[in-house]
Amino acid sequence: LHSNTGVSSRAERKALEKAKILQRESERKIFRLVGRVLKKPEAERSEEEASVLLLHRDTVEEHCKRQVRRNVLKRKQEEVFDDADELKSKVRQLAAAVKQANHLVVYTGAGISTAASIPDYRGPNGVWTQLQKGRTVSSSDLSKAEPTLTHMCIRMLHKEKMVKHVVSQNCDGLHLRSGLPRNALSELHGNMFIEVCTSCSPVREYVRLFDVTERTSLHRHGTGRTCMHCCGELRDTIVHFGERGTLEQPLNWKGAAEAAKMADVILCLGSSLKVLKKYACLWCMNRPASKRPKLFIVNLQWTPKDDLALLKINGKCDDVMSLLMEELNLQIPVYKRAEDPIFCLATPLRPEEVNSHTREVIAPPDGQQDRSADPGRQAEEATAVQGGWFGRGYGKGRKKKKAT
Numbered sequence: 001l002h003s004n005t006g007v008s009s010r011a012e013r014k015a016l017e018k019a020k021i022l023q024r025e026s027e028r029k030i031f032r033l034v035g036r037v038l039k040k041p042e043a044e045r046s047e048e049e050a051s052v053l054l055l056h057r058d059t060v061e062e063h064c065k066r067q068v069r070r071n072v073l074k075r076k077q078e079e080v081f082d083d084a085d086e087l088k089s090k091v092r093q094l095a096a097a098v099k100q101a102n103h104l105v106v107y108t109g110a111g112i113s114t115a116a117s118i119p120d121y122r123g124p125n126g127v128w129t130q131l132q133k134g135r136t137v138s139s140s141d142l143s144k145a146e147p148t149l150t151h152m153c154i155r156m157l158h159k160e161k162m163v164k165h166v167v168s169q170n171c172d173g174l175h176l177r178s179g180l181p182r183n184a185l186s187e188l189h190g191n192m193f194i195e196v197c198t199s200c201s202p203v204r205e206y207v208r209l210f211d212v213t214e215r216t217s218l219h220r221h222g223t224g225r226t227c228m229h230c231c232g233e234l235r236d237t238i239v240h241f242g243e244r245g246t247l248e249q250p251l252n253w254k255g256a257a258e259a260a261k262m263a264d265v266i267l268c269l270g271s272s273l274k275v276l277k278k279y280a281c282l283w284c285m286n287r288p289a290s291k292r293p294k295l296f297i298v299n300l301q302w303t304p305k306d307d308l309a310l311l312k313i314n315g316k317c318d319d320v321m322s323l324l325m326e327e328l329n330l331q332i333p334v335y336k337r338a339e340d341p342i343f344c345l346a347t348p349l350r351p352e353e354v355n356s357h358t359r360e361v362i363a364p365p366d367g368q369q370d371r372s373a374d375p376g377r378q379a380e381e382a383t384a385v386q387g388g389w390f391g392r393g394y395g396k397g398r399k400k401k402k403a404t
């Protein structure tokens with residue numbers, strides 16, 4: 001008897017499962033059918049089709065909800081431009097806030113470097129957008145990039161004591177190369193020109209004249225070179241998606257957190273803020289809204305902080321910054337390679353390390369000795385960049401995210 005009930009309950013279970021599968025199959029069919037009908041203009045629907053919609057109201061509703069979500073997503077990705085007059089009047093408001101601020105902190109993202117031909121992440125041609133579409137990412141050589149007008153304006157505003165601290169998501173090292181002092185800078189996601197020895201105490205830093213990240217990726221940070229003092233393996237300073245940055249420099253979290261605590265105005269330039277918003281300490285969200293720093297956002301696309309911003313400026317960073325400098329009566333300094341601090345900061349490679357990379361070396365200014373031997377010259381032509389701080393590491397980060 002016992003075995004009998006066992007068999008019958010197993011058969012029952014199987015039948016139940018089969019019924020469930022059939023049910024799901026039929027729901028999917030209805031869902032597709034409703035979708036097809038909804039796509040037709042109302043006037044062209046047959047009587048039968050109209051009755052399908054009446055019969056499956058819940059499905060119709062679900063379709064509409066999804067369409068709304070799709071539209072919202074599309075709108076968030078669109079680039080919006082304020083017209084010239086609006087831009088001018090908004091920048092005037094920004095200028096007033098900059099003048100009145102006691103502690104202005106600037107947050108920057110990839111959008112300030114696009115003019116330097118470094119691809120951003122989420123813009124229409126950004127790394128993220130391209131990878132989402134299944135395209136490969138290529139870039140003109142990153143070492144050719146130079147600080148943009150926006151980088152130079154920020155440096156000037158700091159010199160004039162109007163900007164107290166800069167927090168950047170960019171790994172391109174351009175803030176440092178613009179002449180911004182290191183204690184005024186937090187490079188939260190690292191700097192592609194810096195490798196470090198964590199076996200030395202304190203951590204020993206090596207600034208190079210080339211992208212040190214060519215062999216590194218998510219959770220694999222060894223650059224293949226070694227420390228001159230202890231022979232420990234050097235690692236890059238890049239923080240990939242899904243990693244937690246613990247290096248004191250160049251990340252300088254302490255400086256970023258202190259700056260946010262003191263800030264009365266925060267100016268966000270060219271960042272989607274999708275990553276920055278997750279760093280709670282940058283936004284003083286533990287305070288009541290009226291006690292938080294005033295937020296100004298310059299970005300062409302939607303950001304998750306738009307609703308909290310006092311002013312959202314839909315313009316290119318370089319356009320906004322040059323208008324701002326005009327309002328403030330300040331000169332925009334011109335980047336001069338000869339004054340690029342990276343040449344003083346850089347540690348030359350040892351002779352046996354000369355062939356340890358293939359990336360192009362930042363050309364030293366005329367007349368100055370090239371202190372870092374340069375095997376990268378042959379790689380002169382701008383080719384697709386494989387691996388490094390955005391290529392390979394990024395792809396892996398994304399795959400991992402998908403799996404969870």
Ligand SMILES: [Zn+2]
Binds near residue numbers: 199
């Ligand atoms: Zn060492």
